Amino acid sequence: MSIKCGAHNCVHNDNNGNCYAGVVNVRGTHALTTDETLCKSFADQDLKADAEFATEFNAAPKKAGVNNIKCSACHCKHNDHQKCYAEDVQINHVTASCETFEQH
Ligand code: SF4
Numbered sequence: 001m002s003i004k005c006g007a008h009n010c011v012h013n014d015n016n017g018n019c020y021a022g023v024v025n026v027r028g029t030h031a032l033t034t035d036e037t038l039c040k041s042f043a044d045q046d047l048k049a050d051a052e053f054a055t056e057f058n059a060a061p062k063k064a065g066v067n068n069i070k071c072s073a074c075h076c077k078h079n080d081h082q083k084c085y086a087e088d089v090q091i092n093h094v095t096a097s098c099e100t101f102e103q104h
């Protein structure tokens with residue numbers, strides 16, 4: 001039940017594919033393909049310069065798992081009431097979309 005995220009330029013990423021966001025918001029209410037999903041919690045690493053921002057996220061230094069995902073992609077077969085029940089979730093390294101998305 002782990003998240004593997006290739007978006008190493010995200011402030012929540014440890015550069016090793018692990019995500020440390022407190023909540024991982026995945027968007028895709030109307031998504032029928034992977035490309036239409038998006039990790040909304042993505043934040044560019046340039047924001048690290050903002051001390052307040054960094055402090056906020058360092059307060060939750062726990063590795064995020066699939067159970068930390070809140071996902072609106074209701075057409076995905078792994079989704080039930082905005083929760084994700086996929087075994088593992090892969091986030092795309094370029095677009096931060098959810099590669100584990102599978103249409104019902
Ligand atoms: S899953 Fe989302 S919030 Fe977490 S490191 Fe990847 S892009 Fe960032």
Ligand code: SF4
Pocket residue numbers: 026028037069071072073076077078079080083084085086089098099100101102
């Ligand atoms: S696998 Fe489906 S339910 Fe899970 S995060 Fe990706 S799009 Fe959302």
